[in-house]
Amino acid sequence: MDRCAHTGTPAGDHIDLAPLDEVLERHADDPGALIQVLQETQAIYGYLPKKTLRTISRARRVPFAHVYGVATFYSQFHLRPRGDKLIRICHGTACHVRGAPEVTRAVVEELGVRVGETTEDLAFTVESVACVGCCGLAPVMVVDSQTHGQLDVVHTRRIVAALREDSVQPKDESE
Numbered sequence: 001m002d003r004c005a006h007t008g009t010p011a012g013d014h015i016d017l018a019p020l021d022e023v024l025e026r027h028a029d030d031p032g033a034l035i036q037v038l039q040e041t042q043a044i045y046g047y048l049p050k051k052t053l054r055t056i057s058r059a060r061r062v063p064f065a066h067v068y069g070v071a072t073f074y075s076q077f078h079l080r081p082r083g084d085k086l087i088r089i090c091h092g093t094a095c096h097v098r099g100a101p102e103v104t105r106a107v108v109e110e111l112g113v114r115v116g117e118t119t120e121d122l123a124f125t126v127e128s129v130a131c132v133g134c135c136g137l138a139p140v141m142v143v144d145s146q147t148h149g150q151l152d153v154v155h156t157r158r159i160v161a162a163l164r165e166d167s168v169q170p171k172d173e174s175e
């Protein structure tokens with residue numbers, strides 16, 4: 001069964017709603033706390049499974065369309081599982097003209113996903129972002145908080161292959 005890389009929670013509809021019930025109970029008397037409820041729900045499950053949105057809608061007596069609308073309006077919320085590592089490829093102007101499209105192609109080919117998607121093993125999510133603020137290093141991609149700059153296709157493939165290798169290594173139990 002697929003599991004959320006962050007929480008170990010099973011993906012899809014087979015999720016334990018008990019922690020969400022606790023969140024809903026804590027905010028039951030605050031009608032303005034929808035965003036906070038969504039934030040806490042995402043902190044628990046790593047994303048916002050549809051089932052949690054339905055549960056929130058019922059418990060707070062708010063139309064599902066409203067809950068869904070809020071969850072999709074803010075970029076901080078994710079409706080699909082996220083990978084253990086987040087690869088953000090900069091598509092600001094400087095990066096774009098210096099090769100972001102080629103970098104992107106190298107990443108998606110190495111990982112077998114499209115931009116905006118997560119690998120099946122939940123190891124990586126690939127995103128396209130606007131300027132990350134280090135245009136002098138263009139083209140740039142950021143893996144979690146680590147910035148890789150002056151990329152070309154070969155370098156990019158090497159980085160992603162190393163990350164991939166790392167993600168399949170069994171974790172050292174003594175760590």
Ligand code: FES
Nearest residue numbers: 090092095131134
């Ligand atoms: S455009 Fe990519 S870092 Fe600024």
